Amino acid sequence: xxxxxxxxxxxxxxxxxxxxxxxxxxxxxxxxxxxxxxxxxxxxxxxxxxxxxxxxxxxxxxxxxxxxxxxxxxxxxxxxxxxxxxxxxxxxxxxxxxxxxxxxxxxxxxxxxxxxxxxxxxxxxxxxx
Numbered sequence: 001x002x003x004x005x006x007x008x009x010x011x012x013x014x015x016x017x018x019x020x021x022x023x024x025x026x027x028x029x030x031x032x033x034x035x036x037x038x039x040x041x042x043x044x045x046x047x048x049x050x051x052x053x054x055x056x057x058x059x060x061x062x063x064x065x066x067x068x069x070x071x072x073x074x075x076x077x078x079x080x081x082x083x084x085x086x087x088x089x090x091x092x093x094x095x096x097x098x099x100x101x102x103x104x105x106x107x108x109x110x111x112x113x114x115x116x117x118x119x120x121x122x123x124x125x126x127x128x129x
Contacts, residue, residue, distance in 0.1 A: 019037065020034045020035075021035075050062045079092060091111065
């Protein structure tokens with residue numbers, strides 16, 4: 001059963017012969033450049049990847065899965081309310097450090113505004129029943 005899944009996972013596998021250059025720049029960032037020796041064409045893509053360089057010289061590039069972001073249920077100026085996949089509600093408040101003097105006032109105002117929206121939705125839901 002597992003062999004079938006593995007075969008299906010690599011149906012779109014393409015092998016390309018070429019030359020790979022692996023380096024590190026002055027900022028200690030790794031650079032990886034691949035030059036194709038054949039006339040093979042690939043569609044361009046942009047991805048966040050993990051690169052494994054093995055002792056035997058093999059290099060494996062694996063795309064990291066993207067985190068699926070939840071869309072906020074309610075949003076205010078600097079805050080939002082989201083329902084997480086774990087069934088918990090998250091209230092996020094972001095304010096630049098330059099506006100730290102406004103933090104208490106803004107936090108209370110925006111938390112109350114979102115709480116009012118939640119309360120209104122709960123009351124509307126009960127009226128429909």
